[in-house]
Amino acid sequence: MSDSHTVSIQADEIEVSASGPWLKDFREQPRKVDIWRKLQLTGVLLAIAISSATAIPVLPWEERRRYNTATVILLFGSGGAIVSRFATLVDQWKANRRPVASVSRMAMDPAYQQIIGMGNDAVRLILKELELRPDQWFWALRAITGANPIQKEDRGKIRQMAVAWLKWGKEHGYR
Amino acid sequence: MDTAEARDRIEKWFPVLASSGYRITSPQDVNYNCIAWAADDSERRWDTNEDYYWPDDVPRVDSVDALINVYEGLGYAVCGNVDLESDYEKVAVYGDADGYTHAAKQLPDGKWTSKLGDAEDIEHLTIDGLVGKDYGQVRCILKRKRIRA
Numbered sequence: 096m097s098d099s100h101t102v103s104i105q106a107d108e109i110e111v112s113a114s115g116p117w118l119k120d121f122r123e124q125p126r127k128v129d130i131w132r133k134l135q136l137t138g139v140l141l142a143i144a145i146s147s148a149t150a151i152p153v154l155p156w157e158e159r160r161r162y163n164t165a166t167v168i169l170l171f172g173s174g175g176a177i178v179s180r181f182a183t184l185v186d187q188w189k190a191n192r193r194p195v196a197s198v199s200r201m202a203m204d205p206a207y208q209q210i211i212g213m214g215n216d217a218v219r220l221i222l223k224e225l226e227l228r229p230d231q232w233f234w235a236l237r238a239i240t241g242a243n244p245i246q247k248e249d250r251g252k253i254r255q256m257a258v259a260w261l262k263w264g265k266e267h268g269y270r
Numbered sequence: 271m272d273t274a275e276a277r278d279r280i281e282k283w284f285p286v287l288a289s290s291g292y293r294i295t296s297p298q299d300v301n302y303n304c305i306a307w308a309a310d311d312s313e314r315r316w317d318t319n320e321d322y323y324w325p326d327d328v329p330r331v332d333s334v335d336a337l338i339n340v341y342e343g344l345g346y347a348v349c350g351n352v353d354l355e356s357d358y359e360k361v362a363v364y365g366d367a368d369g370y371t372h373a374a375k376q377l378p379d380g381k382w383t384s385k386l387g388d389a390e391d392i393e394h395l396t397i398d399g400l401v402g403k404d405y406g407q408v409r410c411i412l413k414r415k416r417i418r419a
Contacts, residue, residue, distance in 0.1 A: 193404055194283050194387030196304045196372050197332055198319045201387075230300050231388065233321045243320070251314030251323030253301045 177213070181220045184210045202234040211238045222264040229257040236260055242267075271297050276390060283386070283404055290399035295383070296391035305337065307385035308361045308373035309344055316340070332369035334409045341373075346412035352397055354380035358413040362397045366406030374400065378416075 187206035195201050202208070210217050218239055221232045233256055237243060244263040249255035272294040281288045305316040306323075314323040318330040328339045338348065341361050352360065354376065362382070364372035374384040374397055384400060385391050394400065397408050 192388070194280075194389055195404065196317075196370065196387065198315075198317050198322065199332065200368075234319065237321065245321055250321060251306070251316060253315065256321065 177216045178220060181210065181213065181217055184213075185224070198231055198234055201231055202238075207235065211235050214239055218264070219269045222261060222269055225257045226261055229253045233260065240267075271390070280386065280390070280392065284400050284402055286402060287392075287394065287399040291395035292392045292399060294390045295393050296385075298389045299385075299391075300388040302385065303387065304372050304374070304385040305340070305370075307383070307391065308375040309341070310375075334363060334365040334370045337363050337365075337370040337373065338410055338412065341412045345414040347414065349411050349413040352376070352408075352411055355413065357416055359416045360411055360413045362408050363410040363412070364400065364405040364407065365409040370409075372400060372405040 184206045188204050188210070191204055191206065192201070202211075210221070218236065221236055224230070225232050225236075230253075233245070242263055244259045245256050246259065249259060276294055277288075280292075280294070299312075301315065302312045303315045303317065306312065306314055309316065316323050318324055318332050318336070320330065324330050325340055325343050328343060329336050341363070342348075346361055349358075349360070352362065356378075359378075360376040362374045362376075363370060364374070372384065374382045374394070376382055377393065382394050382397055383391060384394060401407055
């Protein structure tokens with residue numbers, strides 16, 4: 096079971112403003128999570144927490160300060176594993192990215208292909224990424240969903256293409 | 271923009287570039303690619319994939335010939351040399367066994383400008399600076415009469 100909630104970080108404390116069945120456990124062990132992985136995937140701090148808990152790698156103070164007003168997305172259980180995998184693959188894709196002209200060459204990257212292989216699990220995450228940092232996600236979205244919401248006059252205009260896909264995502268229950 | 275990290279990354283992609291001379295002229299930008307940049311368009315990405323802009327009268331195939339057709343549609347014609355001709359602007363088309371890989375445009379001073387994939391724009395002294403694993407070889411030079419403002 097997966098769920099997501101918006102919370103905010105205040106200095107070195109986590110202020111959870113959402114509600115959910117997982118929240119009680121989290122409040123009881125607010126500093127204990129398996130994985131506390133910060134990613135700059137989206138321009139916000141994406142924290143992946145898994146509730147089984149051993150030790151929390153405490154973020155250095157300076158990093159906490161840097162992100163202390165950021166919004167985080169907290170995901171538990173299987174959702175966390177999916178996000179973690181997605182984040183790892185995005186990191187790999189971006190690290191291995193070559194200066195190619197053609198999207199078809201870019202999309203042949205193994206990490207990008209694995210993201211496509213995640214299927215529907217990846218769609219919501221891609222759309223979130225697209226909303227915050229538009230990039231060449233259109234090939235993956237089309238490959239997974241079979242949809243093509245981009246109008247002819249918007250072809251090649253990355254921001255308009257992103258808007259079209261975000262609208263599509265909302266209409267199809269992905270956001 | 272012109273950071274050590276960026277230079278290190280670019281010089282790993284193009285080992286010849288450092289010795290042939292270049293400078294970084296823009297931040298990274300995913301909104302356009304080299305094909306668009308050489309066509310004086312920094313608002314759209316030109317690509318044969320259906321999601322992207324591509325001239326209606328050119329087949330959406332990744333061949334060097336198709337890319338030459340794109341620039342011919344903009345008034346360019348194939349020519350034989352890279353030398354600076356003050357009345358003409360020139361485009362270099364790069365390719366490998368799988369098709370086109372890159373396009374660079376000559377500046378009025380004889381240097382070249384290139385958009386490196388989704389990364390930075392650079393100004394480079396020679397078209398050979400980008401020859402190698404990613405862009406293959408220069409396959410064609412085209413030119414058109416320069417439009418004076």
